Amino acid sequence: MRISRWFAQHWVMGVALLVLGYLFLPIAVVAALSFNRPSSRLSYDFNEFTLDNWRNPCATSEMCDAVLRSVQIGFLATVAATLLGTLMAFALVRHRFRGRSGLNVLIFLPMATPELVMGTSLLALFVSGGVPLGFWTIVIAHIMFCVSFVVVTVKARLAGMDRRLEEAAMDLYASEWQTFRRITLPLVLPGIVAAALLAFSLSFDDFIITNFNSGTTVTFPMYVWGAAQRGIPPQVNVIGTAMFGIALLLVLASTLRGRRARRAAVPVTAPKQRAASRS
């Protein structure tokens, strides 16, 4: 009896942990293979423990070039998409203008369109426009599909911000620009940073759209794709594991920071009022 009740209360958590295990299974494999000395080029089995891959991640220089290129593209795409998207988010949350709903559709659609369709359509554009495919066409494409995600992320943060804080600043002798710099920007910054991280991760990991618009330029996912046919060097797993580690640290750090910032972003009200607004 007691066992069945315990089971009734905890089976959901049990299932959840199993699913999390499923999510982490390939990561564990990647991490393990990053310490592997493969027996042959096409073998993916664990053969022998070694630190060589970590000591010398750039043993295959093409791979490191590809990683570097991906970082460059990711950086450019992130900066541009974050800028464009943040400006749009401000306009959407803070201003009234004509054509609002049309614009919302334009922002929403790229998130709902299969990447494949975006990739092929951009390819058609570049080809018919005679634009040589390469580094810059990739950057253009990445900015395009990142912008929508930035808009959505920043918009959410901005919409949750208490407008009275800005009024209070203006009331306390801060001009429009000072209000923006001292109040608005610091309070929206976590949202912008989150959007930028998201944009970077989207850009860095993108394969499908890049595949159509890269010409002969090779990004990290493109390299992995190509190498998959010939046998993947174990260093790819080093990069995969390192990316995971870096991202995990970043996410954890931003969660901790975000927890503090979120606490701070809640409009400062007395408990009574807060309770009322919750109901």
Added chain:
Amino acid sequence: MAQETPAGDLRLANLTKTFGAFTAVDDLSLTIGQGTFFALLGASGCGKTTTLRMIAGLEEPTSGQVLLGDRDIARLRPYKRPVNTVFQSYALFPHLDIFENVAFGLRRRGIRSVDQQVRQMLSLVQLDGYERRRPTQLSGGQQQRVALARALINHPQVLLLDEPLGALDLKLRRQMQIELKRIQTEVGITFVHVTHDQEEAMTMADTVAVMNAGRIEQLGAPADIYEFPATAFVANFLGQSNLIAGDVFGSNGSDTMVTAHGARFSVPSARARTDRGPVYLGIRPEKLQLAGAAVQVPAGSQHLDGTITDASYVGVSTQYLLRTGWGTELSIFVANSGAQQRFAVGERAVAYWDPRHAFLLSRRADENDRTTPVLDEPVGASS
């Protein structure tokens, strides 16, 4: 506005604000004397907050002027006005600590050494030692005081308070009312306080303006407004009143004569807002007395017979409802001084009053009796 205004008075002249088809503030004119504690009292949506925001510069008037001394500031940006606001939700900057919150205004005006002033101001609001805390780490009452300090440190000519005590619980609110009043006396700045809490307005303000539907219904000292309201709205918004529908049928010089539901009453002409037509005869519940029979009513009083339909013992007083012959229920508060006879529900009783405590208000012909049931809204309750 014939009288001369000394420099520093805040004057609103024909101030109007419309939002689309909705008129929030309707041709409002008033003068707020320098150094006074002025309360704008009204129900939510009456335009009081919009008025405040126009003074602060957060809302641009559709027409009219906001004059500070002789200067029209109605179209200046908020940061160009010597006016500061304590916001309803305090609007403390969550990413800055208490010290920086308080120093914010000084820093924006380019003042470098703010240390001493900030500390002085924090001690004025009794928050010494809280400099490095974050707003969220403070209680509601403490946040309220930071908001006050943050505004006061700029020595504004006018301090605007937008329901600053609304979020506090009752006990803290009482305490802050006294404290606010103390600080106002100390700094001598003009306070314009917006509230829907009539008791708060009465205890704190030198002058109260009762607003309704974008207009000021009555303006004056709290006691004057309470004792002699100008309109039925004021009579019921500020405390409670029994308003009996009647008609003026004449005057004998010092008194105005009224018939109501077949009975005759008189009110001193000085306490009549009108001398003709349909009127309300108004009596505050605490000005009514109860007697067992008409013979017990003292000479000079006027009275109404009825049946007690409800008796609520609330400690300091007993609140009765008396149903009159024509069916209206009057509220009567009888102080529990021990000398009074107690009445039970169902008993016949006579309510009487000194005519000098009654007042006459003009009434639209189609309006009936307006009395506030005792239990609906006890005196002093807010929202």
Added chain:
Amino acid sequence: MSAFAHVPTGSGQSASPPPAARPGRYRFLPYLLLLPGAAWLFLFFAVPLLQLAAASLYDPEGSLSTGYTLTWAFGNYPAALQQYWPQFSRSFLYAGIALVLALLMGYPLAYAIAQKAGRWKNLLLVCVVAPMFTSFLVRTLAWKTILSDNGWLVGLLRDVHLLGPDGRLLATPVAVVLGLTYNFLPFLVLPLYASLERLDYRLLEASSDLYASPLKTFRRVTLPLSMPGLIAGTLLFFIPATGDYINAELLGTPNQYMIGNVIDSAFLVRLDYPQGAALSFLLMSAILAVVFVYLRRAGTEEVL
């Protein structure tokens, strides 16, 4: 594409239109702010889509070297559909099965994190997001290792006779569906979590107080209240899963190819642009049709 950006949309999108800014002074500011981003999206998203629509109607006889002419060749569509019907229907079948599997796994996961995890909530949420940072391709290749014929999983399954002695996982539909389920699961979990997190636990207690069994509570209270997240998550899962071709390529064989593989090769191998474009549009309109029907059945408009 990653979907955690959708988590906060609920609050963001529903915000009422802002009050009019100060009239006159900043009338052009919003247009100025919008111009660069909107122009970018217009130029590199909307225009290419239109152009792709045009390309799908090019003369199928043309080639990249001889050039194409727009002959309004609507015949490209039925021709493409006829030729690649198996891959087309397979895309929806695989994505559909994967969706069901993902729901079976994702709902308990989202529910547990939102309602049962207590102070571990954030950590568990990070655990859902974290695997996405290891490159999509690297993860899929890891599955290839796990599912390989001489891997421990196949060995185990053979030992317990769930697989025949020479049964395999890799290069079967099972592997492709498993890969799809895996790769897009977080897209489903995150919006679902966002909506379940807002669910008031007291409602569930009230329901069981009113004599509802756990199953009834779930059907009558939890499920309807989590509907917005469920719909958003389903779409975010289904759209990329249907258009995916990497899982089929890496974990399957040409017998498991989905429509994405065909489009990919039409553009990059066979260089048959009209056909690739027609297939792209067919895919998109089919997805939109499914989405539309789904939204109608789900009876809600407030998605995203």
